[in-house]
Amino acid sequence: MEGEIELLDFQQEMLANAEAVDDLEKAMEPQKKMDGQNRVGRGPCPVDGRSAAKDASVHAQSRLRKAVKSFISSEGLSILVGKSSKDNDILTLKIANSEDFWFHVAGYGGSHVVLRNPEKLAMPPRQSLLEAAQLAAYFSQARNAPKVEVHYTQRKFVSKPKGAKPGLVRLKEYKSVSVRPQLPGGGEAE
DSSP states (O other), rough: OOOHHHHEEEEEEHHHOOSSSSHHHHHHHHTTTTTSSSTTTTBOOTSSSOBBHHHHHHHHHHHHHHHEEEEETTTSSSSEEEHHHHHHHHHIIISSSSEEEEEETSSSOOOEEEETTTOSSOOOOOHHHHHHHHHHHHHHHHTTTSOOOEEEGGGGGGGGGGGTTTTTEEESSEEEEEOOOOOOOTTTTO
């Protein structure tokens, strides 16, 4: 039981710190060294020889791929888009880092969008900001509007009220930008 809890804690930390799907595999490297040890949840699987940790990594990668769409901005930054209300919660509360930038269309339902911020900048680069905002507008109920207001802030200013429905969050502070809903020229990464 203790091994399973340890594995789940590891998976949660791995998801929270991943900046890209490839980071999930890199995070599993230290775990691979422990695969042969006879610990609960870490030893080889008697059926196919795979370790529980490797299965957890595959499952975590699969869940991440199912929860988000990935894009690359024209400036090379990763943009992640939630696919459903539950996926929005996973993206915002488990995957996004506190310094990442968070976007959502104002006044409509839609996807949460996260612009990765590996440099921990106070403001995102202008073109990446616009592209992330355009994605937030495009993956919303306002997709067909000529122009849409999109709120953005750093993830650390986004919280989930206790007992709130999936996807519902509260913003402590935010700025807004007006954009046309569209897919960016950078294209979809996966």
